[in-house]
Amino acid sequence: MRTEDLIAILALNLKPVRADAVGKRLARAHLLGLIGGAVLLVVVFGVSSDMPEQILTPLFWLRLAFPLAMIAVAVTLAERLVRPGVAITSAWLMTLLPMLTMMLGVIFLLWLHLLNIA
Known part of the structure; x- marks a missing residue:
């Protein structure tokens, strides 16, 4: 497959994305990671x-x-x-x-x- 064909296939059904979509997705991922890390920390080491x-x-x-x-x-x-x-x-x-x-x-x-x- 040539590069031009790949670009054409990827650009075939483009839909507009909200401007804050990246920030919201990253914020959600970081929040889930923070909560998961805190829970894992408490489970493994306990609370002093x-x-x-x-x-x-x-x-x-x-x-x-x-x-x-x-x-x-x-x-x-x-x-x-x-x-x-x-x-x-x-x-x-x-x-x-x-x-x-x-x-x-x-x-x-x-x-x-x-x-x-x-």
Whole structure:
């Protein structure tokens, strides 16, 4: 089969797609993955008995901020990469977001430690 024939077959019954279809599909997939991962984590490792005390510590929130920043970067970059022709001019700067989050969190924790709060 020639390339022109394949393109003609694929373009035969095109239907318009809503502009937000990609974003909605990715959001649904990420939400299901997040829920499935959380359930699997609880089933395999269980919930720690000191979780209420851990939630009150700044280090817990710093540890949570890093994967959340990674998720934000991955979702945004994936959404840009699945759309042909979308400019990714400054998207590479977003990869610095998780590292900046951790650095700012460590600076904040050191500041709290100097003030004898944490």
